Amino acid sequence: MMFYILFAxxxxxxxxxxxxxxxxxxxMKGRGAREYGQKHYKLMVSIHLLFFISLLAEExxxxxxxxxxxxxxxxxxxxxxxxxxxxxxxxxKYWNTKIIVLPQAEVVAKGPYKFIKHPNYFIVTVELIVxxxxxxxxxxxxxxxxxxxxxxxxxxxxEEKALKEATNYQAVHQGKKRFLPVMxxxxxx
Numbered sequence: 001m002m003f004y005i006l007f008a009x010x011x012x013x014x015x016x017x018x019x020x021x022x023x024x025x026x027x028m029k030g031r032g033a034r035e036y037g038q039k040h041y042k043l044m045v046s047i048h049l050l051f052f053i054s055l056l057a058e059e060x061x062x063x064x065x066x067x068x069x070x071x072x073x074x075x076x077x078x079x080x081x082x083x084x085x086x087x088x089x090x091x092x093k094y095w096n097t098k099i100i101v102l103p104q105a106e107v108v109a110k111g112p113y114k115f116i117k118h119p120n121y122f123i124v125t126v127e128l129i130v131x132x133x134x135x136x137x138x139x140x141x142x143x144x145x146x147x148x149x150x151x152x153x154x155x156x157x158x159e160e161k162a163l164k165e166a167t168n169y170q171a172v173h174q175g176k177k178r179f180l181p182v183m184x185x186x187x188x189x
Contacts, residue, residue, distance in 0.1 A: 017097070033102040036101065087119050101166045
């Protein structure tokens, strides 16, 4: 039962995010934004859709049970959801599921973007590990952890190239890591 409740919540959340992304896309393109990486976008969407189908199939056919540590994993899942909200709120009208860049726009450097270049991709990566782990869906975990890394290896360079060419991305994110924050010496002492 817990599986289907969580599955429904995540599905609804993703649909709401697609509505937000479409609204933001319209706003950005209305101001001269340009879309990049259209070729890989369908593949990325397919991977994410197949993740949910695989999760359902593994639950239905293999009768997976809750992980013994599901409570801890669920807390980690809730933290990732808070991170998703933080990312979307920080980017505001610039947040999207596509690579859409508004030329000469100031790159967002607040919220999680103050610390790392790609917090959204980090959160998605953690989700694609935590969600299957909660339900002992190891095939889904293995397959989609790999597919996610593959699609990110295509997407991130495209996104960074587009942002570097059209915005102040390089200056804003100079010295930041893609996924993990960099601690400056004075912050460590």
